[in-house]
Amino acid sequence: MNLRESLRISWRSIRSHKLRSALTTLGVIIGVAAVITFMVLGTGFSQSIVGDIEADQEPVMTVHTQTVPEDGFGIMPVDTPIYTETDVEVLEQVEGVEFVAPDGSLDLVQTSTDDEQVTGVVDAHATTSDRFEHEPLVEGETFDAEDEAIVNERVSQLFEGNVSAGDELTLAFDDGESATVTVAGVAEAELGEQTPPRVFLPVDPYYTTTVETPDGTEERAYPTLHVRAGSLDDVEPAQESIVDYLENDSHAAELKQDDDEIEVQTVEDAIEQFMDLVDQLTVFIGAVAGIALVVGSIGIANIMIVSVTERIREIGIMKAVGATRRDVMQLFLVESVVLGVIGAAAGVALGLGVGYLGVTFLEWPMAYPLDWIAIAIAMGVGVGVVSGLYPAWRAARVDPIEALRHE
Amino acid sequence: MAQKLESTSVAVVAEDVRRTYFLAEPVDAVDGISLSLADGSFTAVMGPSGSGKSTLLNLIGCLDTSDEGRIEVGGRAVAALSDAERARLRGTAIGFVFQTFDLLSRLTAAENVALPMVFHDSVRENRDQRARTLLERVGLGDRIEHRPSELSGGQRQRVAIARALANDPTLLLADEPTGNLDTETGAEIMDLLVDLNRQGTTILLVTHERTIAEYADHVVHLLDGRIESLEHLGDARDVAVATDDRSPIAEGGDDR
Ligand SMILES: Nc1ncnc2c1ncn2[C@@H]1O[C@H](COP(=O)(O)OP(=O)(O)O)[C@@H](O)[C@H]1O
Ligand SMILES: [Mg+2]
Numbered sequence: 001m002n003l004r005e006s007l008r009i010s011w012r013s014i015r016s017h018k019l020r021s022a023l024t025t026l027g028v029i030i031g032v033a034a035v036i037t038f039m040v041l042g043t044g045f046s047q048s049i050v051g052d053i054e055a056d057q058e059p060v061m062t063v064h065t066q067t068v069p070e071d072g073f074g075i076m077p078v079d080t081p082i083y084t085e086t087d088v089e090v091l092e093q094v095e096g097v098e099f100v101a102p103d104g105s106l107d108l109v110q111t112s113t114d115d116e117q118v119t120g121v122v123d124a125h126a127t128t129s130d131r132f133e134h135e136p137l138v139e140g141e142t143f144d145a146e147d148e149a150i151v152n153e154r155v156s157q158l159f160e161g162n163v164s165a166g167d168e169l170t171l172a173f174d175d176g177e178s179a180t181v182t183v184a185g186v187a188e189a190e191l192g193e194q195t196p197p198r199v200f201l202p203v204d205p206y207y208t209t210t211v212e213t214p215d216g217t218e219e220r221a222y223p224t225l226h227v228r229a230g231s232l233d234d235v236e237p238a239q240e241s242i243v244d245y246l247e248n249d250s251h252a253a254e255l256k257q258d259d260d261e262i263e264v265q266t267v268e269d270a271i272e273q274f275m276d277l278v279d280q281l282t283v284f285i286g287a288v289a290g291i292a293l294v295v296g297s298i299g300i301a302n303i304m305i306v307s308v309t310e311r312i313r314e315i316g317i318m319k320a321v322g323a324t325r326r327d328v329m330q331l332f333l334v335e336s337v338v339l340g341v342i343g344a345a346a347g348v349a350l351g352l353g354v355g356y357l358g359v360t361f362l363e364w365p366m367a368y369p370l371d372w373i374a375i376a377i378a379m380g381v382g383v384g385v386v387s388g389l390y391p392a393w394r395a396a397r398v399d400p401i402e403a404l405r406h407e
Numbered sequence: 408m409a410q411k412l413e414s415t416s417v418a419v420v421a422e423d424v425r426r427t428y429f430l431a432e433p434v435d436a437v438d439g440i441s442l443s444l445a446d447g448s449f450t451a452v453m454g455p456s457g458s459g460k461s462t463l464l465n466l467i468g469c470l471d472t473s474d475e476g477r478i479e480v481g482g483r484a485v486a487a488l489s490d491a492e493r494a495r496l497r498g499t500a501i502g503f504v505f506q507t508f509d510l511l512s513r514l515t516a517a518e519n520v521a522l523p524m525v526f527h528d529s530v531r532e533n534r535d536q537r538a539r540t541l542l543e544r545v546g547l548g549d550r551i552e553h554r555p556s557e558l559s560g561g562q563r564q565r566v567a568i569a570r571a572l573a574n575d576p577t578l579l580l581a582d583e584p585t586g587n588l589d590t591e592t593g594a595e596i597m598d599l600l601v602d603l604n605r606q607g608t609t610i611l612l613v614t615h616e617r618t619i620a621e622y623a624d625h626v627v628h629l630l631d632g633r634i635e636s637l638e639h640l641g642d643a644r645d646v647a648v649a650t651d652d653r654s655p656i657a658e659g660g661d662d663r
Contacts, residue, residue, distance in 0.1 A: 005525050016513045317509045319471060321523040321570065322498015324491045400470045404505065 001327045002336070003362065013311075014342075017138045020303065021339060025118065025300035028343030028383055029350060031292025032376045036351025037358065039372045044355075044364030045277050050271055051365075057267050058134065059232045061239060063225035063246065064090075068391045072319040074280075079105075081209050081221035082255035090250070094241045097235030099138045102133035102222040104207045105330050107174030108199065114166060124171065124199045131200070131226055140165030140185030146205055150171035153189040171199065179206070208401025214254045221255070227264075246262035293379055297342065297387040304336050304391035308398075315395055331397040336388025337381055344380025348373050350377035409623075416579050417482070418609040419444040419467055424476035425464055436462040437473070438632030444611060446577070447606040451620035452613045454629035460613040461582050463629070467611065468501050468580045471492040481577055500525050502571025506583040508563040512554040516542060516566045517551045523573040541569035546597060561592035568599060579603065581612045585619055597622045 004280045065078040081104060085267035091100045110117060123262045132142035132150060142149055149169065156163045163169065165183055171179040180200065189195035201207075203220070211221040229238045246252055256262065265273070308315070315328055325330075352368070359366050419442075426437040436459045444450055452460045466478060469485050478485050481500050485493060497503075502523075510519045520538040529537075535609040542551055545565040555563055564584060571579055581600065585593030601622055604610050612623060620626045626638040 001526055002528060009525075012513055025531075308547055313509070316524070317511060318526070319494065320468075320497060320503045320505075322494055322526040322574070324494040324526070325496075326491065327526055401465055404470075404509070 001321075001328075001330060006327075006330050007338070009331055010338050013335060014338060017307075021342075024300055024303040025296075025339050025343030025346065027296030028293065028340060028380060029296075029347040031289060031296050032344050032347025032379070033350035033354065035285055035289040035290060036348050036369065036372060036376065037355045038288075039282075040352060040355025040367055041358050041362075041364075041370035042278060042281060042285075043322050043367035043369060044359040044362070046274065047367065048359075048364040050276065051321055057232070059229040059235045060267060061227040061229070061242070062263075062270075063227060063242065064263050064265065065223065065252075065256060065260050066263050067257070069262065070259075078252055078257070078260050079223040080223070080251040080255075080257070080260075081211060081223050083225050084211065084213055084219040084221045084251040084255075085216075086213065086219060087250045087252055088222075088370070089244070090245060091225070091227065091242055094238055094245070097233065097242075098228045098230050099128075099130035099133065101128045101204060101218075101226040101228075101286070102207075103127050103131075103224040103226055104203070104222045106201065106206055108171055109157075109174055110172040111155070111199065112170045112172075113161060113163060116161065118158055121158065122155055122197045122199055124173075124201060124206075124279060126201050126203045127226070128203055130228075132185065134228065135187060137185040137187055143184040143200075146202055147179070147181050148184040148202070150185045150187050150200040151183055152187045152195060152198050152200075154195055155199060156186050158197050165388035169199070171201075182256045194265055211255060213251050215251075221250075221251070235266055239266060287305045289379075296340075296401030297383045299387075300336055300339055300383065301345075301387035301391060304388055305394065306333065308332065308391050308395045312398055312403045314404050316400045316406070319400040320404065322396040325396040329392045332386045332392035332395045333385065336391065338361025340380040340382070340387070341377065342380075344376045345381070347380075348376050412418070416441050416446050417443055418446045418480070419449070419475070419611070420479040421463075421467065422477040424463075424466060424478060426459075426466060426471065426580070437466060439518050440629075440634055441476075442627060442631070442634065444609055445579075447604070447607055448625065449601070449610045449623045450612070450625045450627060451616060451623035452629060453617070454635070455615065455622050458629040459647070460615075460630040462632075464580050464611065464613050465583050467578075468496050468503060470503075473626045494526075496603050498527050500576050500578060501537055501573045502568075502573070502576040502579045504564070504571050504579065504581040504584045506586040507568045508555070508560070508561055508587070510566055510570070512555050515554055516547060516558065516569075519555070519566055519574055520569045523570060527574055537573065540568070541572055542566070544572075545569045554593065559587050559592075561595060564588065564592075564596050567598065568596070568603075569650050572603070577609055579608050579610045581610065583613055590618075592615045593618055593619065594619070 063083060064084060065080065066075050067078050069076050088102055089102050091097060104126045106124040106126055108122055111117050111122045112118070129142040138153055150381060151163055163183055165185055166345055167183045168180055169183060170178060172182045209218060210218050213219050227242065229235045243264050248262070252262060318328060319334065356366055421443070422441050424440050425435065426435055428434045428436055437572055440463060452463060454460050457500060458573065462471065463607065467480065468471050470478065472486065480496060482497070485496070488496065497506050511522065514522070517538040521534040524534045524537065539551060540550055545568055547562060547565050547569070550558060558566065571577070585596055588596060597619060600612070602611055615619050621640065626640065628635040
């Protein structure tokens with residue numbers, strides 16, 4: 001029997017059991033839909049982030065500490081303050097470096113304007129005014145006195161009165177201290193909605209964390225440094241010198257825990273790291289997809305086995321009118337492949353639909369993961385073959401006499 | 408060994424055929440049957456329920472294989488055939504008609520009739536054309552697109568007969584084709600079979616009703632898997648039925 005005939009006959013029997021066929025393929029539909037949805041969201045997410053970062057690539061680097069947790073997975077940032085004032089001063093002298101802005105967080109409890117109060121939500125970072133030298137402020141300018149601050153757009157929007165340059169904020173800290181500052185400028189929220197509301201204050205006098213340096217002096221120390229190079233071409237050599245100093249001669253090298261690593265990350269490094277994460281996620285999704293498809297195959301196989309038993313008389317009739325074992329095998333195999341492909345196609349459609357809703361809602365770009373769609377359809381065929389083999393083999397072996405005696 | 412004297416004139420030869428089923432205890436469903444059916448003959452097999460009629464028919468129809476003995480259909484020894492070859496033989500040289508009609512409920516009358524041709528890989532247009540012709544021949548020219556559930560018992564059996572004729576077989580095997588029909592409809596079906604026989608199809612019919620058996624030229628009476636007696640109903644045609652070698656009654660099929 002040729003393939004077109006078996007397709008026609010199989011399609012008939014699938015259509016005559018619409019509900020059952022739909023239920024049979026549910027596993028495959030859900031599995032494939034989940035994968036496609038993840039892929040649409042993942043691609044949309046990374047495109048929106050990478051797009052944002054790449055669009056205005058700046059010659060900046062971040063110095064931070066990280067560790068590989070024991071019997072853990074991935075890398076974890078470490079927030080211990082190990083980069084001292086001395087380190088900052090030395091790094092500022094490195095060839096190609098324009099400035100080094102330290103960054104330390106402050107425990108802000110409450111933020112208030114004249115008539116509004118926000119508890120929590122806003123976090124505060126101490127840094128130097130250099131940090132905003134090149135950053136396009138939405139309004140105002142960088143701080144240059146100890147009672148001035150910069151807020152980002154998210155803070156500004158947090159208050160009904162829309163905090164803007166010139167307004168006064170009262171900040172209450174965890175240690176009981178409080179300060180009243182004037183907003184000097186409003187900074188952009190780099191990641192849009194994802195950016196936390198943040199207040200930037202001058203290191204002096206708000207940042208008070210100190211450590212004892214290897215030289216025996218007491219110095220302010222920071223968990224993070226922001227470095228800006230003179231130009232994009234300066235980034236790479238500067239990065240090398242900075243790494244060299246930090247790893248060998250700095251206070252940080254002595255202050256850090258043995259397992260900790262000093263990381264100097266450029267924008268490109270950040271993108272790369274992010275893409276690595278996306279790749280890892282992809283592997284993970286692949287594994288989820290694998291499990292879903294195994295479950296899906298079992299679903300199809302199960303129904304096909306039931307269907308062989310149910311249709312035993314039909315098989316007997318077909319054999320009586322001249323169907324060979326091969327014909328019967330082919331019919332059942334084609335039927336399960338058709339089910340697999342229908343499941344995969346429906347899954348792709350559903351996945352794209354849900355993904356589309358997701359990215360529309362999150363305002364990310366829509367992506368069509370063509371490679372994954374192709375993989376999904378191929379998997380549909382594979383699932384069909386694998387799950388159909390045993391039932392088809394059983395159907396082929398049905399004894400026509402037994403089958404025709406069957407009520 | 409069995410050299411046939413007039414090989415062209417013999418449709419079916421069975422020699423000492425045995426088939427035993429093993430369930431709780433062995434049942435010799437067919438216990439040493441020899442017979443030969445001449446081309447164009449119309450033979451009825453009668454006997455009480457359980458006497459082995461269906462088993463014999465299934466053996467000749469290559470649905471079942473004998474444990475012992477030899478069966479030839481159209482001059483081919485079926486024991487030597489592979490499973491696929493026997494399937495092919497069922498599809499082309501043999502047509503089956505069952506008591507319960509056994510149509511595929513999802514398919515229309517025409518599609519049911521075309522089914523044996525699908526397995527025989529004939530072209531779609533030819534199939535449709537032939538299914539139409541056959542349905543017209545059995546008097547169902549106006550029921551081509553109907554499904555079995557929309558047809559009466561007699562009409563269903565006509566579809567089944569048309570299906571049996573699809574690949575133009577030389578041998579038609581009918582197992583109690585009127586068993587599920589009222590007398591009048593049964594008679595109509597029998598008239599159709601007689602008609603087909605006149606046009607040259609060899610027919611072997613199983614029944615336990617005397618009135619039905621009387622449409623045939625010969626009756627083979629079975630009891631407990633053996634041939635009890637043979638009866639010639641005296642049609643003019645020169646057909647022969649032989650039992651086992653102790654009592655050869657005719658010239659065909661037995662040369663020992
Ligand atoms: N597939 C089978 N398995 C076991 N026993 C069977 C089978 N087919 C027939 N038999 C037994 O063989 C005997 C003959 O059966 P069958 O040929 O169907 O008789 P009939 O058609 O004359 O009523 C019966 O005793 C029946 O129970
Ligand atoms: Mg019977």
